[in-house]
Amino acid sequence: MSSLLEIKNLATGFQTERGLVRAVDGVSFELEKGKTLGVVGESGCGKTVTAMSIVDLLPKPSGEVLGGSIRFNGGELVGSGQERMQKLRGNExxxxxxxxxxxxxxxxxxxRQITEALELHREMEKRQSLRKAVELLDLVGIxxxxxxxxxxxxxxxxxxxQRVMIAIALCCEPDxxxxDEPTTALDVTVQAQILNLISRMQDDLGMAVLLITHDLGVIAEQCDEVVVMYAGRIVERAPVEELFANPRHAYTKGLLASIPRLESERKSxxxxxxxxxxAIQDFVEGCRFCQRMEREGALTEKRPPYEEVSPGHFLERCPECAK
Amino acid sequence: MSEEENITENESTLLEVEELKMHFPVRGGVFSRQVGAVRAVDGVTLSIGRGETLGLVGESGCGKSTLGKAIVRLLKPTAGSVRFKGHDITHMWQGKLRPLRQDFQMVFQDPAESLDARMSVGELVAEPMVIQRMGNREQRRERVAELLDRVGLPRSAAQKFSFEFSGGQRQRIGIARALAVNPDLLILDEPVSALDVSVQSQVLNLLMELQRDLGLSYLFIAHDLAVVKHVSDRIAVMYLGKIVEMSGADELYRNPRHAYTKALIEAIPVSDPSQRRDHEPLEGEVPSPINPPPGCAFGHRVSAPGYEKSIEMDIRLKEIEPGHWVSDCPCCVTTPLAGNVES
Structure with missing residues (x-):
């Protein structure tokens, strides 16, 4: 296996006043070296919690990985300890x-915020790291x-x-x-600049990117593969062209259809x-999109199987939502 | 108070804004003297007809929200005029303005922040009626129930508090509140930008339906050009306090003339991976409205050839085709013949 990142059956939960809630409930995917994987979904679907589970930046002590495995460069990250994670974050x-x-x-x-990482991970001395920081700022177009x-x-x-954030993130040439929503707070013209910068850096360093966004336009322009999350689970995963051309899950179809497009008829x-x-504490065990559609019975009681339906195209096979 | 009001009501035009300026003083030095001004809105002229939606797009800091607030007199304009139904409301005193306020209401971006968390939804929706002294308690309660129906919320919502609702539902509450006093014009300031896509389309549909049924006019302020184009009849593009282009919505998208409009359209990510383009994004950022560059501000940002020529000019909007207005800037506007240079 050459996958850089392999996530299997990840479950992450939070202790709340109303008991344990599962924000991420059995999520699996892989990311190859140098590729871009987009994670799309609406607020509260668990996309950010998935990412924070990888780097162990969940709010403590309420948040914790409940089960599953996260393998990075062949090594297991779940339960690997503070020291290992500190070496990883900002470095790999x-x-x-x-x-x-x-x-x-x-x-x-x-x-200082850039040199901190360089001195910690690369054991550079002050003057050298400062020179490198200036270089990096120049590289990200400041x-x-x-x-x-x-x-x-x-x-x-x-x-x-945001450019400074990118400079910090890239200073140790990570794999x-x-x-996480890197351009959501930015204007469109600046968004285009930042996405362009990320792609350029990716080409130069050969790194993989896990891009979390709610914007399907950004997904379409940047990603090789897409994971669609709904209510803590992946409902569909496919190569980007396949997903946009041939969406299979009702939620994916609904998302794609509800964006206003420049070429659509005005006021239609x-x-x-x-x-x-x-609400997260009310999630059913069965198909959660059926829950939203107010369907009942077996559909919302038993978790639908998540299977590969054609090469590279994975689907949560709810009999109603993925006919 | 003494001036004779000169009412020139034009049947089809509801709102007329002329050369509106909204400057904020920048103070400094030992005596806090005014050392400069933020020219947030710097000479804007536009109009909105009955039942029409004018979209206003631009990036953060371009002055679009300030313009909205100056129009409804949440801010006192520095210069220029705002006429609503023929009444000049630019300097009208509050007592006289209040009855007119019924006719134009505002909906804000973040309903969580604009709705008082200590008031029930019923009280929130009824409040504008109380201020306008409309009806008695019983009549208002009935009207609240009607309004909640209208915006697609259950009547039982009146007893709850706004924080018990999701973002989309809260925006519906904000809309119900604005509709309470039967306005003719709604100023919608980024009404859907805080919402998820699937909820965003629900709220947009509601707004379009209300407009059809009630004959409302909208000033729709947003940064998302695709959303604005979907709901608007005409669109005005704003850059650093000025409108640089204004035309029919389809025309603007099909035939943008100003380099900034083109760049905005170009920058929108296309939701279709088969149409992935490899374009060079626009350089630079919107400059500060404190001491803006002389001449054409956008030409300055992209160092457009011919920018120098614009420095000495008084750049104004010019109608190049019926209903299509573009600033007559020498560096950013391609002539019709030279158009379509890209690809």
């Missing part, structure tokens, strides 16, 4: 978050990097901050970049998905 796996202002430390200069390196995060615009009624996602 880089992470960028949606809101760079929340992820950057407001009281440290930009340069003008006047030697001046920016001594500035603080609040002095930068949103797009610039995997996890990008948009397709919608009726109802809304159930």
């Amino acid at each position: 796996i880089g992470v960028i978050f949606q809101e760079p202002m929340a992820a950057l430390n407001p009281v440290h200069r930009i340069g 003008p006047a990097p030697e001046r920016r390196v001594i500035e603080y995060p609040h002095q930068l615009s949103g797009g610039m901050r 995997l970049l996890i990008a 009624e948009l397709r919608t998905i009726p109802g809304q996602v159930a």
Whole structure:
């Protein structure tokens, strides 16, 4: 097996006042070296929790991986301990978050936040790491990097901050970049710049990207393969062309149909998905999209099998939703 | 108070905005003197007809929300005029403005923040009627039930609190509240940007249905060009406090003339992997509206050839075809003959 990342039956839960809830409930997928896998789904579907499980950044102590396995470069990550994870994060796996202002430390200069990782993981000395930081800022397209390196995060615009996040994530040339809604807080023209930058870096470094987004347009432009999540589970997974051309699950079809497109007729009624996602503590064991459709009986009692229906195309085979 | 009001009601036009400016002072120095101004809205002219939707697009900081707020007089404009149903409301005092306020209402982006968490949904929806002294308690209660029906919420919602509802439902509450006083015009400020796609389409459908049934006019402010195009009759594109292009929605998409409009359309990710393009994204970012660059602000951003020529110019919107307005900037607008250079 040459997969860089192999996730099998991952389950992640949170202790709440109302007991244990499973935010991720049996998720499996693989990501090959150098490829981009998109994870798409609506808020609360478990896409971010899946990513945070990989790098062990779940809110503690309420959140924990309940079961399953995460193998990265052949080694098991679940239960591998703090020390191993610290060596991994920022070194072999880089992470960028949606809101760079929340992820950057407001009281440290930009340069310091980059050199921190270099000194820790690469044992560079100060002067050398600072030079590297300027180089990186230049690489991610920040003008006047030697001046920016001594500035603080609040002095930068949103797009610039996201570039700094990317510089930090990439400073140790990771094998995997996890990008959680990296462009959601940005304007369209800046979004295009950032996505373009990620692709370029990917080509240069040969790294794989796990791209989490709710935007199907971003998925269509960036990814090789797509995982569609609904209510903590994967309902469909396929190569990107296949998924857009031949969606099989009712939820995937509904998502694709409900985006307004530039070429669609103005003021025509948009397709919608009726109802809304159930609250997490009310999730049924059976098909959760059937639950949203208010179907009852066997459909919502027994978990539908998740199988490969054609090469590379996986589907949760609910008799109603995936006919 | 003493001035004779000059009412020139035009049958088909509901809202007329002329040369509207909204500047915020920047203070500095020992005596907090004004050292500059944020030119958030810098000379905007537009109009909205009855039953029409005007879409307003632009990136964050371009002044689109400020423009919306200045129109409904949540802000006091620095210069220019806003006429609503022929009344000049630009400097009208609050007492006189209040009865007119019934006719234009605002819906905000984040219903979680714009709805008071301590009021029940019934109270929230009834509040505008209380302010406008409409009906008695009983009549208002009935109207609330009607409005909740109208926006697709159960009547029992009136007894609950807004935080018990999901984002999409909360936006429905915000819409019900705005509709309570029978307005003619809704200013919708990013009404669906905080919602998930499947819920977003539900709310867009609701807005389109309400417009059909009640003959409402909308100023639809958003950054998502695909959403704006879907709901709008006409679209205005705003950049750094100014409108750079305005035309019919289909025309704007088919035949964009301003380089910024083109860049915006180009930058939207296409939801079709078979049409993946390899385009160079637009460089730079929107400059600060404090001391904006002279001349054409977009030309400055992309260092367009011919930008220098724009510095000395007073750039204005010009109607190049019936209903299609483009700023007469020398660096960003391709002439019709030279059009279609890409591909």
